[in-house]
Amino acid sequence: MHPLLVAAFTQGGIDASTVTLRGNIAKATASLPESSSPSSSSSSSETYYAKTAHTATDIAHMCGEAASLRAMSLTAPPGLVPRVMHSVPVPPTGLPETIDSDHDPASASAGDMPTAMAGLEYTGKYGFAVPTHCGANEQDNRWEESWEVFFRDRRLGHIVHLLNDKRVGTAWEEMKERWVERDASDGVPVIYDPASYYGHAEADLGITHMFGGFSPAFYEAYHSVHPRSQPYYEQRQTLYELYHHLNHAVLFGGGSYTSSALRMMRQLVAWAEEQ
Numbered sequence: 001m002h003p004l005l006v007a008a009f010t011q012g013g014i015d016a017s018t019v020t021l022r023g024n025i026a027k028a029t030a031s032l033p034e035s036s037s038p039s040s041s042s043s044s045s046e047t048y049y050a051k052t053a054h055t056a057t058d059i060a061h062m063c064g065e066a067a068s069l070r071a072m073s074l075t076a077p078p079g080l081v082p083r084v085m086h087s088v089p090v091p092p093t094g095l096p097e098t099i100d101s102d103h104d105p106a107s108a109s110a111g112d113m114p115t116a117m118a119g120l121e122y123t124g125k126y127g128f129a130v131p132t133h134c135g136a137n138e139q140d141n142r143w144e145e146s147w148e149v150f151f152r153d154r155r156l157g158h159i160v161h162l163l164n165d166k167r168v169g170t171a172w173e174e175m176k177e178r179w180v181e182r183d184a185s186d187g188v189p190v191i192y193d194p195a196s197y198y199g200h201a202e203a204d205l206g207i208t209h210m211f212g213g214f215s216p217a218f219y220e221a222y223h224s225v226h227p228r229s230q231p232y233y234e235q236r237q238t239l240y241e242l243y244h245h246l247n248h249a250v251l252f253g254g255g256s257y258t259s260s261a262l263r264m265m266r267q268l269v270a271w272a273e274e275q
Helices: 003-011 056-073 112-118 147-163 166-178 201-209 216-225 233-252 256-274
Strands: 019-022 027-031 045-051 083-087 097-100 132-134 137-139
Touching (some): 147 233, 201 233
Antiparallel strands (some): 019 027, 045 097, 083 097
C-alpha cells in the first residue's frame, strides 16, 4: 500500500494493517471489531474509498471536494454525504482522500435526494472558504453580502470571462444591465464530488433542467420542503441553467452550448424589456 494511504488511514483512526486494496481503484475494506461496527448486522468490515491527485490543479480540485463534503455534512441527513476520514495535501505526489461510504441502503432512496438538497440552504454571506470546480473550471467563491452580486459577478460574469466569446460577452453586457441587476431574490443517492458554496438553494436546480430534465416528482418533492421563491421563479431558473450552458461551452468548446446560452440570454433580455 502506498505510504500516503497508510498515513491517511492511520490519521483516520483505521489500522492500516487490516486494510486490503482491490486493484487500482483504491477501494479498501478495513476490518473492524464486532463491537465497533456501525451496522446492527454481524458484518465486521467497512468499505472506504481513496482518491488521489498528481497535479496542483487536481489537488486544488480535491481540496475543494473535501471541504464541500465537510460543509454539507453539517446539515445533511445521515447517509447522503460520505464522511471524509482524512485528506492530506502532499504536493506534488498527490492528495489521498479517504471517504467513509458508511450508509445504510435501506435508510435512503432516490426520492430522498430532492428534500435533502432543499435542506442545505445557508442564510448568511454567499461564497465559500476555498475554490471549488464545476467540471475542470475553477469557480470564483469569494464572499459577497448580496446573492445577486455573487451570482452576477462570481458565477455568470466569471464564466463569461473564461469563455471569451465576443457574442456572449456582448449579450452578457446587455443582459446584466437589463435583467440581473434588477433581480430580486433506484439506488441510494450519495453526493461524492461536490462543488459547494453558500448561495440561493434553487441555484442547485439549474443543471437539472439540462439533458432532458428531471421528473415532475423530483420538483414536487423539492418544493414541498423549499417552496418556490417568488416572484420570477421560472425566469430565475433559466438564469441558473444559463450558468451551466456557459460552463459546458468553456469545457467542451462553443457550438451548441454557446448557441443555447445565447438563446437563453436573449430570452431573458426580452422578458425584462416587457416588464
